[in-house]
Each structure stands twice: as structure tokens, then as C-alpha cells.
Amino acid sequence: MATVGLLYNLGKYDPPEEGEPPDINAELDGESTVVAIAEALRWGGHDVVFIEGNEDAYFRLKNTKIDIAFNICEGLRGESRESQIPAILEMLGIPYTGSGVLTLAISLDKPVAKKVFAYHGIPTPKFRVFDLNDEPATDGLSFPLFVKPAHEGSSMGVSPSSIVHDETELRCQVDYVRRFYRQPVLVEEFLDGREFTVGIVGNRDPFVLPIREIIYEHVPEDHGRVYSRQFKTEFDNEEVFYACPADVGAEEAAAIRSTALRAFYALDCKDVGRVDLRMDREGRPNVLEVNPLPGLAPGFSDLCRACEAAGLTYNWLVTSILEAALERYGLTHLSSKAAQAGLLLQTA
Numbered sequence: 010m011a012t013v014g015l016l017y018n019l020g021k022y023d024p025p026e027e028g029e030p031p032d033i034n035a036e037l038d039g040e041s042t043v044v045a046i047a048e049a050l051r052w053g054g055h056d057v058v059f060i061e062g063n064e065d066a067y068f069r070l071k072n073t074k075i076d077i078a079f080n081i082c083e084g085l086r087g088e089s090r091e092s093q094i095p096a097i098l099e100m101l102g103i104p105y106t107g108s109g110v111l112t113l114a115i116s117l118d119k120p121v122a123k124k125v126f127a128y129h130g131i132p133t134p135k136f137r138v139f140d141l142n143d144e145p146a147t148d149g150l151s152f153p154l155f156v157k158p159a160h161e162g163s164s165m166g167v168s169p170s171s172i173v174h175d176e177t178e179l180r181c182q183v184d185y186v187r188r189f190y191r192q193p194v195l196v197e198e199f200l201d202g203r204e205f206t207v208g209i210v211g212n213r214d215p216f217v218l219p220i221r222e223i224i225y226e227h228v229p230e231d232h233g234r235v236y237s238r239q240f241k242t243e244f245d246n247e248e249v250f251y252a253c254p255a256d257v258g259a260e261e262a263a264a265i266r267s268t269a270l271r272a273f274y275a276l277d278c279k280d281v282g283r284v285d286l287r288m289d290r291e292g293r294p295n296v297l298e299v300n301p302l303p304g305l306a307p308g309f310s311d312l313c314r315a316c317e318a319a320g321l322t323y324n325w326l327v328t329s330i331l332e333a334a335l336e337r338y339g340l341t342h343l344s345s346k347a348a349q350a351g352l353l354l355q356t357a
């Protein structure tokens with residue numbers, strides 16, 4: 010059993026300041042998630058040390074004896090914010106769960122991640138980046154288009170207005186995203202096909218969780234087919250708004266799973282990830298993005314709900330992520346009680 014440093018960024022509940030977007034705190038972790046992860050780690054027989062991933066984290070980590078870090082830090086600021094704590098951990102020689110510095114930086118930069126997908130021949134919507142909003146609009150792109158910040162997650166800056174149908178709407182939405190999120194804007198072709206998200210746990214022979222579909226049939230007309238923050242918080246009836254496992258044929262399921270895995274490997278993800286996909290007109294799954302730090306809020310986050318659908322507990326999820334990391338680092342002598350008892354699926 011290990012002494013695990015649990016590294017997180019707790020949400021602040023101050024209202025957004027003037028000029029800040031309404032969803033500025035969306036990425037940060039809730040206390041209940043941090044407590045749930047700690048309980049799951051203790052279930053595995055580990056000791057847990059809590060470490061806030063803030064500016065003092067370097068000194069806390071330098072002066073605290075831990076065997077491995079369980080990292081869920083989204084970072085506080087900067088376009089590579091998710092990489093900062095892993096970079097510190099590497100500098101101090103501390104093993105950690107999940108993807109490394111480069112993977113976290115690339116996947117948070119959606120245009121760069123898309124270039125990597127393109128190199129590997131992984132379908133992803135056609136796009137261009139708007140830095141100043143004076144670029145020619147749509148060369149090579151067909152309306153409707155989808156407008157989102159280039160470096161955000163947790164549906165930040167994503168709403169029904171993200172779908173734009175003409176040049177005027179496009180300029181207006183690009184302007185809004187630039188102003189509030191202060192970063193380049195990613196404009197993609199809008200794919201209105203079925204939407205899926207696929208959780209992956211492990212490394213060489215990873216466990217692929219049941220495909221989870223986001224069902225748009227019963228969302229209010231004015232909301233549109235977008236998996237927004239509002240969708241996630243208000244349309245939460247599992248039976249109405251989701252299907253897990255998704256009702257897809259064997260061939261389609263295989264295509265979704267293999268596209269998700271190709272994207273996971275293309276970005277060199279480690280231990281855990283969640284891939285968001287949408288079908289194009291030809292019925293091919295396209296990758297929208299890879300989340301190497303998927304949300305772990307019990308009973309809420311897609312990954313946790315996909316585990317529930319597979320009959321896998323939260324304890325299984327958390328200890329399997331840790332186990333995958335322990336195997337990578339050759340630290341299996343520190344394995345969970347559950348792993349030693351053969352209760353975890355083989356994920357190495």
C-alpha cells in the first residue's frame with residue numbers, strides 16, 4: 010500500500026468579476042469529489058495526504074513524503090495550466106497518475122490536438138483558428154459552424170449560441186469568446202450527428218467503458234444539440250438524456266471504440282481518459298476532443314456514470330487509475346488491497 014498525495018484545485022465560489030465569463034469556475038473540483046477520491050484510495054488500503062495544487066504546492070511536495078501523487082489538478086491559470094503540477098512532480102522525481110506534461114498541454118490546446126489527429130488520419134471536424142476576428146471567414150468550411158474557446162474544457166464558452174449559421178452570427182460569437190475568454194477561438198464545422206463519449210482506463214491493454222450517448226431528442230427546442238454546461242446540470246435524467254451502453258450496432262460500436270482508442274494513443278494518454286466524438290454525414294465517428302483529466306465527480310461525471318452502467322464502482326475506478334500508474338512506474342509492491350486480491354481488472 011502507498012502513501013498517496015492527492016493533488017487538486019478546489020473551486021472558489023466567488024461570483025465572476027467584471028469581464029469574467031459566467032462559467033469561470035466550471036473546471037475546478039468540488040470538495041465532495043476530493044473527499045470521494047480520498048475515500049476510494051483509503052478503501053484500497055492507501056494513506057492519503059491532501060495537497061492543494063496552488064502556488065505553495067512545490068514546497069508542500071518537496072517537504073512531504075509520498076510514494077505517488079494522484080493528480081486531478083486543472084491548474085489555475087495559463088494556456089498549459091494542466092501541465093504545471095505534473096512538471097513540478099517530474100522535477101521532484103515524484104511518480105503521478107494520469108498523463109504527462111506534453112499530453113496535458115496538447116489536449117488542452119484543441120487546435121494542436123486536432124493537428125495531431127489529422128497526422129494520424131483520425132477524423133476530426135474541419136477547422137480554423139480565429140486570433141483577431143479579421144481573418145477571412147469560411148474558406149473551405151461550410152456553415153453551420155461551431156465556435157468555442159481554443160483552450161478550455163468543462164463546456165466553458167459552449168452554449169446553443171456556439172452554433173452559427175452565417176457570417177454575422179460567426180463574427181458575433183467569435184467576438185464574444187475572444188472578449189470573455191481572452192484566447193484564440195476555434196471554429197469548426199458543426200457535426201449534428203449522434204454524440205458519444207468513451208471512457209478508457211489503463212495503458213497497454215486498456216479497459217474501454219461502455220459507450221455513452223448524449224441523447225438530444227428531448228432537450229427543449231431552443232437549446233439545440235449541444236452538450237453544454239446547462240445540459241449537464243439541468244438535463245440530468247439518465248434515462249431520458251443519456252444511453253449507456255449506447256444503442257449502436259456492433260460495427261458502429263467497434264468504429265467508435267477504435268477511434269477513441271486511436272485518439273487516446275495519438276496523444277500518448279496515460280492511465281485514464283475520456284474521448285468525445287460525434288458522427289459525421291458519412292456515419293464516421295469524429296473526435297471532438299480528448300480529456301486526459303476527465304471529471305471524477307461521483308454520480309455526475311460521464312466517466313463515473315459509464316462505470317455505474319458497467320457495474321463498476323467508484324472505488325474500482327479510482328484504484329484502477331492508481332494501479333495503472335503504479336504498474337507504469339514498476340511500483341506494484343505498493344498495489345491496493347483490491348489489486349492484490351485480484352479484484353481489479355487487468356489494465357496494464
Ligand SMILES: Nc1ncnc2c1ncn2[C@@H]1O[C@H](COP(=O)(O)OP(=O)(O)OP(=O)(O)O)[C@@H](O)[C@H]1O
Binds near residue numbers: 134155161204287300
Ligand atoms: N464541431 C462540433 N460539432 C458539433 N458539436 C460540437 C462540436 N464541437 C463541440 N461540440 C459540442 O460542444 C460540446 C463541448 O465541446 P468540447 O467537448 O470540445 O468542449 P469541452 O468544454 O472541452 O468539453 P468537456 O466538458 O468534455 O471538457 C460537445 O460535447 C458537443 O456537444
Ligand SMILES: [Mg+2]
Binds near residue numbers: 285
Ligand atoms: Mg468535451
